[in-house]
Amino acid sequence: MHSSAVFLIEFGCLILGLGLLGRLAGRFSFSPIPLYLLAGLAFGEGGLLPLVASEDFVAIGAEIGVILLLLMLGLEYTATDLVSNLKTHYPAGVVDAVLNALPGAVLALLLGWGPVAAVVLAGVTWVSSSGVIAKVLGELGRLGNRETPAILSILVLEDLSMAVYLPIVTALLAGVGLAAGAVTLAIALGVATLVLVLAVRYGRHVSRFVSSDDPEKLLLVVLGVTLVVAGLAQQLQVSAAVGAFLVGIALSGEVAEGATSLLAPLRDLFAAVFFVFFGLHTDPASIPPVLLPALALAAVTTATKIATGYWAARRAGIGPKGRWRAGGTLVARGEFSIVIAGLAVTAGIEPSLGPLATAYVLILVLLGPLTARYTEPVATALTGRLRRRNATSRGRTAPDPPDSHETIDDQDIVGRT
Incomplete structure (x- = not known):
């Protein structure tokens, strides 16, 4: 009885603290992910007040959090959208x-x-x-911009790539041989392909089977199917997260919309628990030694993400300003990076990898909204200064010419209602 009471008090304080941190993040319009990670650091090994009674429950909640994150991600896409994006934007x-x-x-x-x-x-x-990028696009009013489809296409391709990447990582971390790893990858690819084919051809029938007018029944069926498929996938060394993602893709229409609204609060709760759990297994004293590598890695990958978005938007025919906006928007890292690092931390392959990933995500989840907002104006100002300097070096001064590549469709106001 005493241990049960301690568990309830301890876990209740944790959830209450996460709620207050989420409210604080919302007030200042930034992602709560870094605050959740910091909370985990505070309550974990070497922290201010280590959790004892509720640690096992938090571990289970964290695993459910990963499954729900991937399920909700799959619900955002249809199989047709994924196939179309793969063909067009690969x-x-x-x-x-x-x-x-x-x-x-x-x-x-x-x-x-x-x-x-x-x-x-x-x-x-x-x-x-x-998650962070969608939030930033909405807050900046850029959902209707011409560069936004290029941004979303990259995000979709990254999500789809995880269906291949995660089984590979799972097999490597499990220490299986080359032959077993090849079998695991073949199973993952086969299952993913099968689900996409079934979703394209028979998606309505799958959704009809799951559908229910009663929200309670719909929630129970979708959640139950997801957990069963995730467990089977994990048994096959394919990754529970991939199984959940494929379930989300298989559901479409009203079922997907209804499941999204019902599962969103659960996803937010258990996702917060997942980020805390990752922080719990990271000793705060282990972060300072990897801070410089994390900063260097953040600087390099900020530049490479900006280059990626610029190139993708240019390929889509977007003007220079939209290209810079696309690049700056893609900088933020968050939930998937922690999911991947969490697999390695659980497997115990490298003690410093978890602290490095924590510091890296903390840096970029805070930097991402800033680059989304300021990359384009800074790049435009620097480009204008360079033009003036070049004009002066040629012995003439002239006002900046209009950007011949920029069209009215590339302005911030396009597509808004």
Whole structure:
């Protein structure tokens, strides 16, 4: 009885604290992710007040949080959208992967962490935060901008790539051999392909089976199916997160909309618990030694993400201002980076990887909204100054010519209602 009371008090204080931190983040219009990570650091090993009674429950809640994050991500897309994006925008996805995964892999190898850690850190630096970016686009009023589809296409391709990447990482962390790893990847690709085909051809029937006019029944069926599929996927070494993502893709129409509204509060609760759990397993004293590498990695991958967005928007025919806005918007890292790093922390492959990932995400989840807002005006000002300097060096002065590539469609007001 005493331990039960301690658990309730301890876990209740944790949830209350997360609620207050989320309210604080909302007041200042920034993502609560860094505050949740800091809360985990405060209550974990070496923190101010380590959790004892509720640690096991927090671990289970964190796993459910990852599953719900990926389920909700899958619900945002239809299989047709994913196939269309894959066919149309795959070059941007390749550029994104090369420019942003490579710095993480190189740093891990330079630090002597080995190839498995290199693959993990490559994923941490590769994937942008869909949640933070969607929030920033809405707050800045850019959802109707011409560059926004280019941004979203990169995010969709990153999410789809996770269906392949996560099983690879899971197999590597499990220490399976080359043959077993190849089998795991083949299973993952086969399952993903099968789900996409079924969703495209029979998505209505799947949604009809799950559908219910009673919100309670719909919630229970969707959540139950997701947990069962996630568990089966984990048994096959495919990754529970991928299983949840594929369930989300298979559902469409009114079922997806209804499930999204019902599951959103649960997702937010357990996602917050997940970020805290990651912080719990990171000793605050281990962060200062990796702070400089994290800062260097953040600087490099900020530049590479801006380059990625610029290139993708240029390829889509967007003017220079929209290209800079697209690049600056993609900088933020968040939930996926922590999910990937969390797999490595649980497997215990490299003690410093968790602290480095924590510091890296803290930096970029705070920097991301700033680059989204200020990359374009700073780049425009620097470009104008360079033009004036070039004109002066040629012995003439002239006002800045109008940007011949910029069209009215590229302005902030386009597409707003």
